[in-house]
Amino acid sequence: MSSRDTLIARILETPRKGRRRLVALAGAPASGKSTLAEQLAKDLTNAGCAAQVIPMDGFHLHNPTLIARNMLDRKGAPETFDASGFVNLVKRLHDETEVFYPTFDRARDIAIAGAGCVDDTCDTAIIEGNYLLYDAPVWRDLAGHWDISIRLETPTDILQKRLIDRWISHGLTLEQATARTATNDLPNAQLVTTSALPADVIL
Numbered sequence: 001m002s003s004r005d006t007l008i009a010r011i012l013e014t015p016r017k018g019r020r021r022l023v024a025l026a027g028a029p030a031s032g033k034s035t036l037a038e039q040l041a042k043d044l045t046n047a048g049c050a051a052q053v054i055p056m057d058g059f060h061l062h063n064p065t066l067i068a069r070n071m072l073d074r075k076g077a078p079e080t081f082d083a084s085g086f087v088n089l090v091k092r093l094h095d096e097t098e099v100f101y102p103t104f105d106r107a108r109d110i111a112i113a114g115a116g117c118v119d120d121t122c123d124t125a126i127i128e129g130n131y132l133l134y135d136a137p138v139w140r141d142l143a144g145h146w147d148i149s150i151r152l153e154t155p156t157d158i159l160q161k162r163l164i165d166r167w168i169s170h171g172l173t174l175e176q177a178t179a180r181t182a183t184n185d186l187p188n189a190q191l192v193t194t195s196a197l198p199a200d201v202i203l
Contacts, residue, residue, distance in 0.1 A: 007150070007201065008043050011124065014148040018094030021124040022145055026132035026199065027152030028189035029076060030162035036152065036203075037128040044124055052122045054093070056129025058102030058111050059086040076188055078131055083138040086129075090145045093118060093125050106170070130188065133197040143197050151199035159189055 011023055023040070027033045037053045044051035059082045066072040071080055092099050103115040118125060131139050133151055143149075163185045167177035 003203075004039065004043065007203075008040065008047060010201065011040070011044065011148055012047065012049060016147045017145070020093055020095065020118075020122060021147050022090065022093055023124060023126045024132040024142070024146040024149040024199075025126055025128040025152070026130065026134075026149065026192070026196075028154060028159055028192045029130060029185045030159050030166060031152040031154040031189075033128040033130075033152060037126045041126055044126075049123050050121050051124040051126055052118055054089075054101060054116065054118065054125050054127045055104065056081070056086060056127065056132065057104035057106075058116065059083070059089075060104055060111050062111065063109065074184055076130070076184060078134060078136060078139065078188075078191065081131070083131075087138060087141050090127065090142055093127075094145065130192055133199055134192065135195045135197045140197060146200075148201070149197075149199045150201040150203060151196065152203050153193075156186065156189070160186060 011021070014021065016022075025033050025037050025040070034055065041051040041053050060075065061080050061082060063072060063075075066075055066080055071077075074080055089099065089101050097120045099118045100114045101116045101118070102111045102113050104111050132142055132146070133149060134140070160181055163181040164174070164177045167180055168174060172180065
């Protein structure tokens with residue numbers, strides 16, 4: 001049995017607090033959360049457990065709001081998200097039949113309100129994001145809602161390469177991508193590591 005098969009079996013046998021199972025998938029920027037989340041959703045659905053991925057990124061504050069607060073250069077840091085709004089979404093996911101949520105258009109760098117929907121066919125929600133296990137005010141309120149929590153641990157050098165490549169793919173020069181990674185993304189990754197609540201599974 002592969003490690004992913006083992007993880008799927010672990011998720012399927014996990015008791016749930018509500019009608020819908022909530023799986024937290026946390027990790028640093030560029031740790032591979034989105035890719036793994038989609039793989040897990042596909043595997044769970046194929047196993048007869050309809051699953052859906054819900055990214056945290058839809059709760060980015062709007063760029064004009066960040067500019068007004070002089071925080072645009074820190075976009076992606078904990079304080080640049082609507083943390084309370086995200087906690088409220090997670091609370092609703094337990095039992096509400098239909099829940100709309102914002103998504104994030106990375107190409108346009110904006111959140112889109114109500115673009116995502118979890119309906120009554122979803123048995124397991126896989127929520128992925130940087131700060132799902134972040135031990136800080138508001139964010140730590142999430143911990144009591146997870147039925148199972150997973151944290152990805154990725155070496156810093158791999159994160160750095162992936163992040164630089166990501167920013168270059170979005171039109172930044174190598175110099176700009178390297179600077180943005182060093183001054184914002186890697187400090188955020190460090191926060192995820194040094195201020196992490198315990199996880200049920202570490203990969």
